[in-house]
Amino acid sequence: MNKGKVLLSKYKRPFFFAGIFLLALGTWSFKDDLFQISKNLDVFASVYKEVNINYVDDINSGKMIKTSVDAMLDGLDPYTEFVPESEIEEYKLHYVSTQYGGIGAGIFARNGKVYVSDVFAGFPAQKADVRPGDQLVKINDVVLEGKNNDQVSLLLKGAKGAAIKLLIKRDNAQPVEKSLVRDEIKQPNVSYYGMVDGNMGYIKLDKFLENSADEVTNALEAIKKNNPNGVILDLRSNGGGILQEAVKIVNLFVPKDVEVVSQKGKIKEKNFTYNTVSNPMAPNLPLVVLVNNHSASASEIVAGSLQDLDRAIIIGQRSYGKGLVQQTFNLPYNSLVKITIAKYYVPSGRCIQEIDYTHRKDDGSVVKVADSLIHEFKTKNGRSVYDGSGIYPDIFIKQERFANVTQALVGKLMIFDYATHYRLTHPSIDEAHKFVLSDADYADFVKYLDGKNYSYNTASEKVLASLKTEATKEKQFGEIQTEYDALKAKMMASKKNDLQLHKDEIKQVLEDEISSRYYFEKGRYETNFKYDKELAQAVKVMQDKEMTSSILKGDGNYKVIGKPVLAAIAKKTADPDSDDK
Numbered sequence: 001m002n003k004g005k006v007l008l009s010k011y012k013r014p015f016f017f018a019g020i021f022l023l024a025l026g027t028w029s030f031k032d033d034l035f036q037i038s039k040n041l042d043v044f045a046s047v048y049k050e051v052n053i054n055y056v057d058d059i060n061s062g063k064m065i066k067t068s069v070d071a072m073l074d075g076l077d078p079y080t081e082f083v084p085e086s087e088i089e090e091y092k093l094h095y096v097s098t099q100y101g102g103i104g105a106g107i108f109a110r111n112g113k114v115y116v117s118d119v120f121a122g123f124p125a126q127k128a129d130v131r132p133g134d135q136l137v138k139i140n141d142v143v144l145e146g147k148n149n150d151q152v153s154l155l156l157k158g159a160k161g162a163a164i165k166l167l168i169k170r171d172n173a174q175p176v177e178k179s180l181v182r183d184e185i186k187q188p189n190v191s192y193y194g195m196v197d198g199n200m201g202y203i204k205l206d207k208f209l210e211n212s213a214d215e216v217t218n219a220l221e222a223i224k225k226n227n228p229n230g231v232i233l234d235l236r237s238n239g240g241g242i243l244q245e246a247v248k249i250v251n252l253f254v255p256k257d258v259e260v261v262s263q264k265g266k267i268k269e270k271n272f273t274y275n276t277v278s279n280p281m282a283p284n285l286p287l288v289v290l291v292n293n294h295s296a297s298a299s300e301i302v303a304g305s306l307q308d309l310d311r312a313i314i315i316g317q318r319s320y321g322k323g324l325v326q327q328t329f330n331l332p333y334n335s336l337v338k339i340t341i342a343k344y345y346v347p348s349g350r351c352i353q354e355i356d357y358t359h360r361k362d363d364g365s366v367v368k369v370a371d372s373l374i375h376e377f378k379t380k381n382g383r384s385v386y387d388g389s390g391i392y393p394d395i396f397i398k399q400e401r402f403a404n405v406t407q408a409l410v411g412k413l414m415i416f417d418y419a420t421h422y423r424l425t426h427p428s429i430d431e432a433h434k435f436v437l438s439d440a441d442y443a444d445f446v447k448y449l450d451g452k453n454y455s456y457n458t459a460s461e462k463v464l465a466s467l468k469t470e471a472t473k474e475k476q477f478g479e480i481q482t483e484y485d486a487l488k489a490k491m492m493a494s495k496k497n498d499l500q501l502h503k504d505e506i507k508q509v510l511e512d513e514i515s516s517r518y519y520f521e522k523g524r525y526e527t528n529f530k531y532d533k534e535l536a537q538a539v540k541v542m543q544d545k546e547m548t549s550s551i552l553k554g555d556g557n558y559k560v561i562g563k564p565v566l567a568a569i570a571k572k573t574a575d576p577d578s579d580d581k
Helices: 002-010 012-054 061-074 085-095 149-156 212-224 243-251 298-308 404-411 414-425 439-448 459-473 477-495 503-531 533-543 545-553 563-574
Strands: 081-083 099-102 105-110 113-119 135-139 163-169 176-181 183-186 190-196 200-205 230-234 259-264 272-275 287-291 313-316 324-331 335-345 376-378 384-386
Touching: 012 061, 061 081, 081 085, 085 335, 105 149, 113 135, 113 503, 135 149, 190 212, 190 503, 200 212, 200 533, 212 230, 212 243, 230 533, 243 259, 243 272, 243 298, 259 298, 287 298, 287 533, 298 313, 313 533, 313 545, 404 414, 404 503, 414 439, 414 503, 439 503, 459 477, 533 545
Parallel strands: 200 230, 230 287, 287 313
Antiparallel strands: 081 335, 099 183, 105 113, 135 163, 163 176, 190 200, 259 272, 259 335, 324 335, 376 384
């Protein structure tokens, strides 16, 4: 300490003068910033005033302000946004709590009519035997034909305990009126939990909104009563939510006083490190986290911290790569602005943000973090992990893409409509986890499709169409037209066999949809478990204690996570015809 005082004394005068200079510079810079802000606001207000007074047509001033603010924020990142008073309630449903007064049913518009898409178990719609596929004709005597989703949703929502009348048409029967009483509808963060093969516990977490940690805690508590051999936390397609909820969930599996995540930005007061604060509920239970390329933000905090602490095995595909933290600030007239205030860093010190919004191209488009700027970090056990590109799984499972015919059947609602038809003709089915669509039922589905429009183009047809376009441009199509027509005819003949060629995956989506008509969301999960490759891999890994240990210790090929995948992607980009390894 004395040595420090001596050193300070030795440089007292130079530092004093430097301090005055820096203080003056800082004061000048602050004043200049204030002047620029005042100047720009004055210019904006003047432009707005002159346009509002002089523009040839009437102007919607609220809409114009919203457009201008959106344009201003659009140059920053997609997460910094202005929310006007008219959109506050919708914002809260998406980012704070999915709680509202209603009947517990989803809807969609189709050809000017309104239909029920989903019904949630235990709520008024289900209790009144409202079903997916039912047409909503009227709500409280208001005719719905021609109304959009937002208009109908507004009619369905209301205060808890308020009565609501629905006029419903099912199949070709006469419309029936149903009287319901609205209830408080709270969509859970945990949409499913239970036991799966190998006596493994399974928790599906859809979002990190209010009480998500409590819901995971309750699910884990119920699972532990079965003395599980391990737990699978499914974060696939979970877009994130509240950071603090993510920290609490990590704390269920990690000891007290361990760093989970830190946030760092330009304002020091907003820099913060989040540690676990209590003793864990399951400190030693084997754990797998499932992720995919739609797992983002808070999902990546959970997966990344558990990976960095060598507490869980991550299985699936590379996550989204959102390492930005937002905070909301209240504005006048019950509006708010959500601003990116920091980047977050998981325990190894890496930030997984993939898109560099600050350094854009000249045309304003964004770029990914360059490979040359990706750095290596170490997990607790010394495994190599990398920043700048999401969370790479310890075990990568290639995501299968449904065939074009399957996508067409889903997108054109053929699967949905057949499930509606099936529910009408089959009063009951087997338990969800046992339900399998028979070959006779599948043949009935194929017959059901006769005469219905579910047109689609195969990849081969797209290539052939491109060939015709290019050959026509080069005035060579006449020379190859005979061969072209013959090849097109063969493709059409082959296409007719697509329903049989892709029978297995079409049966899978049919079974999921049909099961949900009897057992709701829970049935959809339990029916699909037998097709879930990532889930099967999670069970397999935790049953193999030696493999689990090797992965978490970083033995052999498990020493490095991510970099070989980056190399493979680069190789694939350079040589599209190379085989996936």
